[in-house]
Amino acid sequence: QQPVQSPQAVILREGEDAVINCSSSKALYSVHWYRQKHGEAPVFLMILLKGGEQKGHDKISASFNEKKQQSSLYLTASQLSYSGTYFCGTEQGRSGGYQKVTFGTGTKLQVIP
Amino acid sequence: GAGVSQSPRYKVTKRGQDVALRCDPISGHVSLYWYRQALGQGPEFLTYFNYEAQQDKSGLPNDRFSAERPEGSISTLTIQRTEQRDSAMYRCASSFQNQKLFFGSGTQLSVL
Numbered sequence: 770q771q772p773v774q775s776p777q778a779v780i781l782r783e784g785e786d787a788v789i790n791c792s793s794s795k796a797l798y799s800v801h802w803y804r805q806k807h808g809e810a811p812v813f814l815m816i817l818l819k820g821g822e823q824k825g826h827d828k829i830s831a832s833f834n835e836k837k838q839q840s841s842l843y844l845t846a847s848q849l850s851y852s853g854t855y856f857c858g859t860e861q862g863r864s865g866g867y868q869k870v871t872f873g874t875g876t877k878l879q880v881i882p
Numbered sequence: 883g884a885g886v887s888q889s890p891r892y893k894v895t896k897r898g899q900d901v902a903l904r905c906d907p908i909s910g911h912v913s914l915y916w917y918r919q920a921l922g923q924g925p926e927f928l929t930y931f932n933y934e935a936q937q938d939k940s941g942l943p944n945d946r947f948s949a950e951r952p953e954g955s956i957s958t959l960t961i962q963r964t965e966q967r968d969s970a971m972y973r974c975a976s977s978f979q980n981q982k983l984f985f986g987s988g989t990q991l992s993v994l
Contacts, residue, residue, distance in 0.1 A: 771924075810973065810987050811925065813983060865930075867937065868983065870927065872925050874922075874924055875922070
């Protein structure tokens with residue numbers, strides 16, 4: 770089941786904040802966040818395991834609400850380099866010891882000067 | 883190498899032809915994944931290898947798709963009798979101890 774992301778697209782001015790949401794209809798083991806710039810490969814941002822943790826590095830952080838099967842990515846004081854498409858990916862379990870990530874349709878974020 | 887390497891970067895083929903897409907993962911990465919990414923969409927899981935063992939091929943669309951990783955390093959995704967609906971970006975990803983995925987630049991396949 771593909772996770773649903775919102776919004777589909779957002780335009781920010783430099784310095785503004787943004788929140789990208791990811792929700793699933795099924796119980797989750799983990800949520801992954803990737804950013805993909807135009808014409809490039811997706812790049813890993815962070816992974817959150819069930820337990821309601823919040824993670825972050827620099828001005829990008831994320832939370833995972835296991836009970837609501839939702840995750841949110843927070844971008845603070847956005848920079849031009851934050852532009853790209855953000856994908857959340859979800860795992861319902863890891864019985865085989867490997868990641869089987871189902872990615873959402875993405876949120877296109879554009880930061881303008 | 884420094885990253886996941888895929889070749890060719892672009893592949894244009896005629897309907898009905900077979901194609902082979904190559905992936906050279908990051909040295910030491912045991913886990914190798916193949917994904918397919920349609921334009922404007924997120925990557926879609928195809929198959930997973932642990933060393934040379936194909937442990938999950940549940941995402942392969944049909945029996946025209948196959949993959950191998952005979953020596954636990956380089957992997958090949960083969961599509962037989964290509965169809966126009968096979969046109970997409972095919973991405974390989976590798977990981978160490980199933981941590982974050984490192985994606986390759988992909989092979990853009992166009993079936994005419």
